[in-house]
Amino acid sequence: xxxxxxxxxxxxxxxxxxxxxxxxxxxxxxxxxxxxxxxxxxxxxxxxxxxxxxxxxxxxxxxxxxxxxxxxxxxxxxxxxxxxxxxxxxxxxxxxxxxxxxxxxxxxxxxxxxxxxxxxxxxxxxxxxxxxxxxxxxxxxxxxxxxxxxxxxxxxxxxxxxxxxxxxxxxxxxxxxxxxxxxxxxxxxxxxxxxxxxxxxxxxxxxxxxxxxxxxxx
Ligand code: BEZ
Numbered sequence: 001x002x003x004x005x006x007x008x009x010x011x012x013x014x015x016x017x018x019x020x021x022x023x024x025x026x027x028x029x030x031x032x033x034x035x036x037x038x039x040x041x042x043x044x045x046x047x048x049x050x051x052x053x054x055x056x057x058x059x060x061x062x063x064x065x066x067x068x069x070x071x072x073x074x075x076x077x078x079x080x081x082x083x084x085x086x087x088x089x090x091x092x093x094x095x096x097x098x099x100x101x102x103x104x105x106x107x108x109x110x111x112x113x114x115x116x117x118x119x120x121x122x123x124x125x126x127x128x129x130x131x132x133x134x135x136x137x138x139x140x141x142x143x144x145x146x147x148x149x150x151x152x153x154x155x156x157x158x159x160x161x162x163x164x165x166x167x168x169x170x171x172x173x174x175x176x177x178x179x180x181x182x183x184x185x186x187x188x189x190x191x192x193x194x195x196x197x198x199x200x201x202x203x204x205x206x207x208x209x210x211x212x213x214x215x216x217x218x
Contacts, residue, residue: 002109003136009034009127010107014069016095017077021067024131026095031064031154032127036110036120038141040072040080048122048144050088058151062158069097069104070120112141126154128161164191165206179204 003009009032011024023034035052037045052066059066070077077096085091097104099120105111110120122139134157139145156167165177179188181202188196188204196204 003125003133005133005136007133009125009131009133011131012104012107014097014099014104015074016067016097017074017081017092018095021095021097023067026067027065027127027129027131029129031062031129031158032125033059033064033066033150033154034069034108034123034125034127035066035145036069036105036108036123038070038112038115038119038121040070040076041083042141044142044144045070046080046084046087048147049092050084050090051147053084053090053093054088055147055151056093062151062154064154066094067097068092068094069099069110071099071102071105073100074098115141124150126150126157128157134161168205174208176205176207179206 009023011022013020013022015021037048039045049068052068056066072080077092077098081091081096099105102111105120108123108125110123112119112121115121119141121141122137122143122145124135124137124145125133126135128134135153137145137150152172155173156171159173159177160166163177164180164183166180167177168175171177176197179192179196183191192206196206198204
């Protein structure tokens with residue numbers, strides 16, 4: 001069965017390029033991104049892992065730990081890292097799980113049912129500090145992911161976890177946010193004494209709050 005939003009991210013212990021990792025312990029009270037890629041020494045994956053390594057300060061700034069997975073061996077991960085560095089200018093600086101028995105890939109539903117060689121698809125799980133799944137993405141092997149979009153979604157997740165707001169289409173940090181429908185106008189007036197902009201009664205925009213994640217730009 002596939003994992004649904006709100007499910008507990010299944011705990012596991014795994015061998016990684018950074019040693020043995022107990023996933024929940026390693027996350028601590030931070031946010032996490034667990035992602036899979038189909039195979040080492042493949043072109044799209046090479047571009048993805050270099051890009052992720054370069055974005056490390058952005059994940060760090062948001063208090064997010066990143067961990068990758070493929071069904072290849074630790075030796076293959078280490079050897080491939082040299083290529084990634086040579087090609088993209090950055091080597092993976094996050095742990096890469098060697099899931100050679102596909103244990104974790106099976107646990108998280110990352111295996112491609114259409115693939116003959118049971119490679120993983122391009123899965124992403126964003127996990128909150130409560131260890132619950134907050135967002136999932138599944139891309140086919142042939143489509144590289146957009147990690148800027150992942151960061152944007154994490155900004156929204158972290159903001160909406162703290163405030164009773166939602167973020168509109170294509171929202172970027174610093175832009176207006178939406179008061180969630182569950183908050184009555186009376187309650188909203190207490191929280192936003194300066195009022196809001198409402199093109200319809202149920203679409204209530206308020207400015208991003210100073211000091212909140214809504215003011216972060218990247
Ligand atoms: C790639 O990373 O380039 C890739 C991997 C598996 C299938 C297709 C592309």
